[in-house]
Amino acid sequence: MKHYLLLFFSLFTLLCSAQQTLGGVERLDEEIDLLIAEGAVVEILADGFNWSEGPVWVPELDAVLFTDVPENKLFRWDETNGLQLYLSPSGYTGRAPNEKKAGGNGLILDKKGNLLIAQHGDRRIARVQAPLTKPKGFETVVDRFNGKRFHSPNDLVLSKNNSLYFTDPPYGLSGDKDPLRELETNGVYCLSPNGTIRLVYSGLNRPNGLAFSPDEKTLYVANSDPKRNLWMAFDVVSDGSLTNERVFFDATSFSRAGLADGMKVHSKGYVFATGPGGVLIFSPEGKHLGTILTEERTANCAFNEDESALYMTSDRYLTRIKLKPE
Numbered sequence: 001m002k003h004y005l006l007l008f009f010s011l012f013t014l015l016c017s018a019q020q021t022l023g024g025v026e027r028l029d030e031e032i033d034l035l036i037a038e039g040a041v042v043e044i045l046a047d048g049f050n051w052s053e054g055p056v057w058v059p060e061l062d063a064v065l066f067t068d069v070p071e072n073k074l075f076r077w078d079e080t081n082g083l084q085l086y087l088s089p090s091g092y093t094g095r096a097p098n099e100k101k102a103g104g105n106g107l108i109l110d111k112k113g114n115l116l117i118a119q120h121g122d123r124r125i126a127r128v129q130a131p132l133t134k135p136k137g138f139e140t141v142v143d144r145f146n147g148k149r150f151h152s153p154n155d156l157v158l159s160k161n162n163s164l165y166f167t168d169p170p171y172g173l174s175g176d177k178d179p180l181r182e183l184e185t186n187g188v189y190c191l192s193p194n195g196t197i198r199l200v201y202s203g204l205n206r207p208n209g210l211a212f213s214p215d216e217k218t219l220y221v222a223n224s225d226p227k228r229n230l231w232m233a234f235d236v237v238s239d240g241s242l243t244n245e246r247v248f249f250d251a252t253s254f255s256r257a258g259l260a261d262g263m264k265v266h267s268k269g270y271v272f273a274t275g276p277g278g279v280l281i282f283s284p285e286g287k288h289l290g291t292i293l294t295e296e297r298t299a300n301c302a303f304n305e306d307e308s309a310l311y312m313t314s315d316r317y318l319t320r321i322k323l324k325p326e
Contacts, residue, residue, distance in 0.1 A: 020044040022319070023278060023293035032281055032289040035270060037324055042294060045311075045318045046075070046083040052313035054118070054155070054262070055302040056107040060132050064302065064311045065107055066318060067091070069120060072103030077318055087128070087135050092121020096149060097180050102172045106155035106209075106262070106300070111162060116141060118153040120172030125153050125164065125191070142191050145199065148182035150189075155209045155262055155300070159216055163240050164191040165200070167207035167221065188221055190240050200242050204232065209262035209300065212236075213284065214269055220248055222260035222273065228252060229260050231273060233286075248286050251276050262300025266307060274298040279312055292321055 021041040027033070055066040063078035067090050074090035077083050091104030102120035110116055115128040115135070124143030130136040141164070143149060152172020157165050169186050170176055176186075188201040188210065201207070201221070209222040219234045219242060230250040234242035248271075251260060256277035263273035269284035278294035279301055296314040303310055303323075312319045 022317075023295045025321075026277070026291045026293055027289075028291075029287065029289040031283065031287075034268075035266070035281065035323055036290075036292075036321065040322050042292060042312075043320045045077055045320055047317045049075075049313075049316050049318070051299065051315060052318055053299045054104065054106040055300055055311045055313050055318070056109060056115075057302050057304045057311070058109065058115075058132060059305050060113060064304070064318070065115070066300075066311075066313050067104045067107065067117075069103050069105055072101065072121065074104055074107075074117075075318075083318075089121075091117060091119035093138065094122075096121070096123040096143070098123060098152075098172065099174060099180070100172060102152065105153070105172075106166075108156055108158055110158060116156060116158075116164075118156050118166060120152040120154070123150050123152055123172065125156060125166060142189075142197055145183060145187075145189065145197055151181060151183060151186065154207075157210050157212060157219075159212065159236075159240075162193040165189070165210060165219065166191075167210055169206045169208060169224070171206075188242075192240060198240070200240070201234070201245070203245065204228075206259075208260065209274070211263045211265045211271070213265055214267055220263060220265070220271060220273075222263060222275075224259040224261055226252075226259065229254070229275070231260055231263070231271075231275075231282075249273075249280075249282055249288065251280070258297045261298070262313075264301055264303055264310075266303070272301055272303075272310060274300055274312070278314070279310070294319060 023042040050070040074087035076086040092101045104117040106118040125141040126138040151170040185202045204223040206224040208224040231248040233248040235244040254276035258276045261274040271282040279292040294314040298314040
């Protein structure tokens with residue numbers, strides 16, 4: 001009897017310690033095998049979130065940071081400590097009128113290693129004060145265009161010359177007719193290193209995620225609209241403006257749940273874009289190579305430092321899939 005009890009508890013411990021997984025990889029073109037090995041699984045690292053968003057890998061912490069937008073919180077996850085609350089509040093501190101009081105969304109690191117947050121609730125791009133090991137309050141990077149408050153900055157990306165591009169849809173407000181809305185356009189903006197803010201594109205009704213190609217000659221922008229569910233591509237001119245607009249990939253006809261949202265570009269030029277079904281992977285030419293199926297609406301993704309893993313914020317989950325190293 002004792003032998004069977006020991007066997008039972010051994011099996012129970014093994015099952016409890018086993019990594020939970022979900023979904024899988026849909027392979028539409030063999031080129032995807034250059035990025036994701038056969039047998040790679042989608043690991044669940046943490047769950048229980050309201051809507052997880054904006055992951056960024058932070059080498060200094062050897063951890064991924066990400067937000068829970070409705071809960072106004074920012075979390076940290078690493079291999080040693082697992083999930084920890086990193087910052088609360090993350091995006092709404094009461095400094096701007098906002099009935100929804102949503103938290104932070106997109107996250108990036110600037111050239112000095114500071115954490116920048118697209119804050120839905122405070123309607124600004126903010127910089128976290130103090131070292132990353134002991135985050136405190138925020139300071140405003142930009143919160144207005146032509147004297148008017150942004151709706152709710154959503155995602156952001158920094159160029160090599162320190163120009164900050166970000167999108168401003170109305171998701172942090174109650175819609176296009178919210179009386180607190182001050183700007184007419186749901187735009188893509190560029191904040192230059194000298195502090196000049198420009199509207200560089202206004203042709204999308206729900207601009208969302210954005211990312212540069214490795215040479216920064218192309219800017220990709222997602223549009224999160226069921227009636228126009230797609231990604232655009234633009235040529236980036238030397239002065240930072242955008243030209244030659246074109247559809248990079250149109251997923252409007254896709255039946256799987258999910259809208260074009262956050263994205264990251266691999267050093268080899270492949271675009272990893274959250275959208276219908278999970279994370280769609282495109283060649284630089286816009287060919288759909290396959291999809292990391294997450295079984296949940298997926299908001300954003302981020303590579304770790306050596307691109308050996310992709311972290312994904314999938315509704316209630318933080319997930320990860322291992323990638324092929326160089």
